[in-house]
Each structure stands twice: as C-alpha cells, then as structure tokens.
Amino acid sequence: xxxxxxxxxxxxxxxxxxxxxxxxxxxxxxxxxxxxxxxxxxxxxxxxxxxxxxxxxxxxxxxxxxxxxxxxxxxxxxxxxxxxxxxxxxxxxxxxxxxxxxxxxxxxxxxxxxxxxxxxxxxxxxxxxxxxxxxxxxxxxxxxxxxxxxxxxxxxxxxxxxxxxxxxxxxxxxxxxxxxxxxxxxxxxxxxxxxxxxxxxxxxxxxxxxxxxxxxxxxxxxxxxxxxxxxxxxxxxxxxxxxxxxxxxxxxxxxxxxxxxxxxxxxxxxxxxxxxxxxxxxxxxxxxxxxxxxxxxxxxxxxxxxxxxxxxxxxxxxxxxxxxxxxxxxxxxxxxxxxxxxxxxxxxxxxxxxxxxxxxxxxxxxxxxxxxxxxxxxxxxxxxx
Amino acid sequence: xxxxxxxxxxxxxxxxxxxxxxxxxxxxxxxxxxxxxxxxxxxxxxxxxxxxxxxxxxxxxxxxxxxxxxxxxxxxxxxxxxxxxxxxxxxxxxxxxxxxxxxxxxxxxxxxxxxxxxxxxxxxxxxxxxxxxxxxxxxxxxxxxxxxxxxxxxxxxxxxxxxxxxxxxxxxxxxxxxxxxxxxxxxxxxxxxxxxxxxxxxxxxxxxxxxxxxxxxxxxxxxxxxxxxxxxxxxxxxxxxxxxxxxxxxxxxxxxxxxxxxxxxxxxxxxxxxxxxxxxxxxxxxxxxxxxxxxxxxxxxxxxxxxxxxxxxxxxxxxxxxxxxxxxxxxxxxxxxxxxxxxxxxxxxxxxxxxxxxxxxxxxxxxxxxxxxxxxxxxxxxxxxxxxxxxxxxxx
Numbered sequence: 001x002x003x004x005x006x007x008x009x010x011x012x013x014x015x016x017x018x019x020x021x022x023x024x025x026x027x028x029x030x031x032x033x034x035x036x037x038x039x040x041x042x043x044x045x046x047x048x049x050x051x052x053x054x055x056x057x058x059x060x061x062x063x064x065x066x067x068x069x070x071x072x073x074x075x076x077x078x079x080x081x082x083x084x085x086x087x088x089x090x091x092x093x094x095x096x097x098x099x100x101x102x103x104x105x106x107x108x109x110x111x112x113x114x115x116x117x118x119x120x121x122x123x124x125x126x127x128x129x130x131x132x133x134x135x136x137x138x139x140x141x142x143x144x145x146x147x148x149x150x151x152x153x154x155x156x157x158x159x160x161x162x163x164x165x166x167x168x169x170x171x172x173x174x175x176x177x178x179x180x181x182x183x184x185x186x187x188x189x190x191x192x193x194x195x196x197x198x199x200x201x202x203x204x205x206x207x208x209x210x211x212x213x214x215x216x217x218x219x220x221x222x223x224x225x226x227x228x229x230x231x232x233x234x235x236x237x238x239x240x241x242x243x244x245x246x247x248x249x250x251x252x253x254x255x256x257x258x259x260x261x262x263x264x265x266x267x268x269x270x271x272x273x274x275x276x277x278x279x280x281x282x283x284x285x286x287x288x289x290x291x292x293x294x295x296x297x298x299x300x301x302x303x304x305x306x307x308x309x310x311x312x313x314x315x316x317x318x319x320x321x322x323x324x325x326x327x328x329x330x331x332x333x334x335x336x337x338x339x340x341x342x343x344x345x346x347x348x349x350x351x352x353x354x355x356x357x358x359x360x361x362x363x364x365x366x367x368x369x370x371x372x373x374x375x376x377x378x379x380x381x382x383x384x385x
Numbered sequence: 386x387x388x389x390x391x392x393x394x395x396x397x398x399x400x401x402x403x404x405x406x407x408x409x410x411x412x413x414x415x416x417x418x419x420x421x422x423x424x425x426x427x428x429x430x431x432x433x434x435x436x437x438x439x440x441x442x443x444x445x446x447x448x449x450x451x452x453x454x455x456x457x458x459x460x461x462x463x464x465x466x467x468x469x470x471x472x473x474x475x476x477x478x479x480x481x482x483x484x485x486x487x488x489x490x491x492x493x494x495x496x497x498x499x500x501x502x503x504x505x506x507x508x509x510x511x512x513x514x515x516x517x518x519x520x521x522x523x524x525x526x527x528x529x530x531x532x533x534x535x536x537x538x539x540x541x542x543x544x545x546x547x548x549x550x551x552x553x554x555x556x557x558x559x560x561x562x563x564x565x566x567x568x569x570x571x572x573x574x575x576x577x578x579x580x581x582x583x584x585x586x587x588x589x590x591x592x593x594x595x596x597x598x599x600x601x602x603x604x605x606x607x608x609x610x611x612x613x614x615x616x617x618x619x620x621x622x623x624x625x626x627x628x629x630x631x632x633x634x635x636x637x638x639x640x641x642x643x644x645x646x647x648x649x650x651x652x653x654x655x656x657x658x659x660x661x662x663x664x665x666x667x668x669x670x671x672x673x674x675x676x677x678x679x680x681x682x683x684x685x686x687x688x689x690x691x692x693x694x695x696x697x698x699x700x701x702x703x704x705x706x707x708x709x710x711x712x713x714x715x716x717x718x719x720x721x722x723x724x725x726x727x728x729x730x731x732x733x734x735x736x737x738x739x740x741x742x743x744x745x746x747x748x749x750x751x752x753x754x755x756x757x758x759x760x761x762x763x764x765x766x767x768x769x770x771x772x773x774x775x776x777x778x779x780x781x
Contacts, residue, residue: 034507239431
C-alpha cells in the first residue's frame, strides 16, 4: 500500500440532484400516462370524448335538474305530462325517493312498531362491528353472539308475539329489511353448510360423496329462480297436508341452499390447495377428523379462498333481489311496486327509484369487496405461492 | 410386499370395532343412506297425498293440452291454440336466443374492457375500472329493470319514433330495423362460406406442416381472410345480389314492415351483456396478468416482435387461465336469462310459470326446467372442458 495524494477524491457525498425537469410535474405525468405515443394519444382523446358524453348529462340529470322536494308527481313531470316542469325537462325525482324512503326501508312494517327494526339493526351493528375490526378481542364469543344469540333475539323482536310485542306477520315486512334478513340468514346458513358439503364432496365414503356431488351440481346447474319457484311451489307439496309455511321462510330456504352449493365449491378449492403434508401431519399427531379439520386444514383453506367466499356473499346479496319474482317486496321489489303509485307516476320516477336502489345495493357490495381485500392483505402470511 | 402387509396386519393389536375407521365409515354411510331414504319416502308420501287432495293429475300428458295463452315473441309458429309442449319449446328457443346473442356481446365488451383495464393509459384504465366496479356490484335484475322501466318504456310513442342511422327507428314498442330479405340462390352464399371455412382449415394445416419441415412461413392469416370474405362475396355476385332490405315505414300510428325487436328482449339482452361483461373483463385481466413476466421477456429475447409475442406466447397461456372461469360466466348468463320472467320476456321459465299456474303441475314443470338447464350447463361445461383439455399445459 502506497500513500497517494487523494485530493482528487471527494471527501463528502454530492447532494442529491432533482430529477430532470422533463421527468417531474404535471406535464411529465400527462406525457407518461396519457400521451406516451400517438396511439396512446388517440385513446386518451377517445376517453375524453366518452367522459364528456357520459358524465355531464349524468350530473345534469342527478343534481342540476333534479327535484329534491315536492309532495306529488307534478314536480317531476313536464307541463305536457300534467306537471310544472318546462317541456323537455329531464331530471332525477329525488322527491319521490324522499317521500317513499320509509317504505323502501321497511315495506309495510307498522309505523308504531318500527322502533323494533331500529333496535334489531342497532344490536346487529354493535355485534358486527367488533367482529369486523381485527384489533377487538374475544372473536369466538362475538361470533357466537352474532350467529347464535342474535338470530333468536332478532326473530322474536321483529316478528313479535311474546313479551307483549304485537305480532308482525312476515307479509308486512319489506324493503331493505327483507333484503338484509335474507342476506344475513343466507350467509349464516350457507357458510357452515358449504363447509360440510365441501368436506362431504372430498370424503372417501362413496355414498356421502355421491349425495354431496349430486346436490352441489344440481343446484349450481339451475337458475336461482327455479330454486325459488321450487321452494315456493313445491315445498308445501312435500310437507304433510295442512302444514302452512311462511313465504319468507320458503324464500330463505331456497336462497340458503342455493348459496351453500356455491360456497361448497369455493371452499373445496381451498381444501384442494392445502398440501397433503398438512393432512398427514395432523394425522401423525393423532388428531381426530374434526380436530384435524378445525385446527389445521380449514383455517388455512378458508384463508386462501377469502376472495371467493366474499364474492359468493356478494352474489348472494345481489340474488336476494330475485325474491321479487315470487311475490315478495325486498328493496328492489318495494321500489318497483311504487312505480305504479298514481300519485308519483311520471317518466322520471322509475329511473330515479332504480338509481337509488342500485346505489344502496352498490354500497353494500362494494363495502364487502373492499373489506375482503383488506382482510386478504392482513391475513397474508407470505406463504402464498 | 403382500406378505409384509399381512404380517403387519396380523401383528397389529386388535382395534375395537367402535374405533375401526373402516367400520365407522360403513356405519356413517348406512346412516346417511337410511336417513336420505326415509326423507325421500316421507316427501313422496306427502306429495302424493297433497296431489290427491288438490285433485291434480300427474304425468306429462298436460304437454299435449291446449295452452290458451299468447306469446309475444316467438321464433316459430305459435298461437294460443298450440299445445303446452310447443309453448315450452318456444320459451326454450327464446332462452337460447337471448343467451347466444348475449354471450357474444358480453364477450366482446368484456374483452375490450378487460384489455382497457391493463392499459398504461391512465384515463382508459380508470374508465374501465369504473365500469367494472359499477356493474359488478348491482343486481342483474336491477340492470334489467333499469333498461326496461328506466330507458325503453319512457321512449316516445311510435308516432314520434326516434330516427336511428341505417333506416332504423326506436320507440316505446321496441327497436325497428330493416329486415333482410334473401332472394333465390342465397343459400349458395352460405355454402360458399362453409367451403371457405373448410379451405382455411386445410391451408392452415398445410402451412403448419410446411413451416415445421422447411421453416418457410406462409401468410396464413391474409389467405384465410381472403378466402372467408372472397368466396361468399363471389357467390353473392354470381347469384346476382340476392339480398334486399325491407325498411320500416312510419305510418300514422305505428311502424310497418322491417323487423321489430321488442323492448323486453332488448332490455334483457342489454342488461345481461353489460352485467356479464364486467365479470368477463376481470377474468381477462386476471388471465393476462397471470402469465409470468419472464414469458414475454424470453420471447422478446428470442427476437419475436410484440405482435408475435402476444399471439404465440401470451394469449395461448392467458387463455388457459381465462377459459374455465369464462365458461362459468357463460353459464351464469344463460341462467340469469331466466330473470326474463320479471319483465315478461317469454323465456323457458316464464312460459313454464304460466303453464304451472294454469295446470298446477308443479313437479313436472320444475322437472322440465331442471332437465333443460342442467342439460345446457353440463353440455356447455363438457364442450369447454374438451377445449380446455386441448389448451391445457402438458406438464412433465
């Protein structure tokens, strides 16, 4: 090693220089993301035209021309249609939604008894929120309360008949209430039933396997409407003469069975993805079948298929709207029913009601899908291939 | 091996019967079987008793009875004097019609949106994202209602029909488009088309063989295009242009002539296409993203141009991921077409529902539904599985 005169070597680091001017700021972002090359520019222009064609009319319709208050159809109809608006007027009739809001939420549930729905809703939310927040402890107890205790309390609270509560028969239920009841029961029943069916389909016992395969494939092969028709027309035929069966309950049976077949296939996918070593390891530890499943296989399998499970839930939530076809009035049904209200019938009423219902459905489904993405990230232990 | 096995078994301590997994397995199965048998026996007993009480005949004889209801939209000859069987068949054809047209449209829109989701262009990407998130999260029935009650029902009366390009009109009674009228000899065009397809098949095989043997490439694509367009066009000219259009004519109260596409069909078709397209878009995106990045890098390294990379490397692999979920979306669309009953499009479920109400023969009608939809499902699934098996990765 020789001593060198190292004066040409810098003693301190050079300060970071800003990126080239062409690489920062709005201009660079625009160039990179919108006008990278001629083809890109053409697409951007097409996109801008599309947005200009679609967005302003929607804003015009939903906000600028919209009628927010009013007591009958005249505010939402043009002069020619017997209203007060100028000819050619097109706007949302939010006044209609405002006037019918309670009906969209509760159907024909008696006004004096609606506090019971609020109470049920409050209990539900106060049980669901801590279950969804990962940091809150005692998940087991929470789930037990939500899926075992709550249905009993909720059922008696909503339908009444004990403790001096006025009975409210289910034909009076309607609107979002029915949608949520159907979705809750469907989810609460289809998840465990789906697990059982999935395990049955992978069972080595031929009879059990055959029964599960036939059930799953039959249900998955036909539209929900036929299942609902079956539940509403054939279920009474199957039961001993004279048994009367609640219409809502029939729909619930149909929806729950339908969803559980789909759930079974999703969970089977998860079960198949678990390496054989996990099963064998559990066997080697001497765990019984149910312990093996509960402690080793299912926690891993279900974690893998969370997106699929939530998609099934979302599908189920959307499918609850089909009960309208067998004559029940869920949220969509209640909206649809009110189109024919002579007091409000105008060309703008149906579309406004449907946009409102669509927004409510969208909120729930979008919320579910975002939550699933959040959970998926949280539970990701980095073992995924 | 066999002796070893038997000695091991002989040496093993005797397991009490209660804990022998084999015995347990058989016991469980017997239990399930007996339980199921008892349930079916109970249901059949109740059903016969109920049917007798309600005085409903059983069996499929009702199919020969006079239907007595009208069907607005029919592909085959049908009147209210026709039989129930024919009514159900009309419904079946209508289901098939909306399903096939819907599947084609949904695939086209879905692929466009799905590829748009992959675009590096921010604006296109966002537009496609909004489309997917909106349509994925609302019920299909609501989309159908939206088109039917929100858009098509509030169109003006026939008198004030809105003019569309190509001599078409749209009004509250539906879309009126020019009707094709094929003259004599038109079948030759179809024959020419079929011949062209056969030709293309053989040209492709020959070109492939040639490339394998000599390395020389033959412009298969352009030859195919030329054949498929050229041969029918030639036949068209030779037979003397056997095609004319019948344009819808606006009269005082209605439109005459042309082909009417009813609002029920239109709303169902549009809603199913738009709804299913959102799902197909996500499938397409997942398929393309699922192809390993190294694949495109490797093919660039081999000197393939980007079009070739796409056609020879990316798409075949992406299709492998796309096809199974795409099949189930096609089936979903077919099954969702049963929502037609809510707006009165006479599909299989709607005509079956009317039949069920008139005859009371619930079991038979539901059985017909089950058979038809299961048949469609299993048929499509079989076809797609066959295609999938051809495309599937042949692993070591």
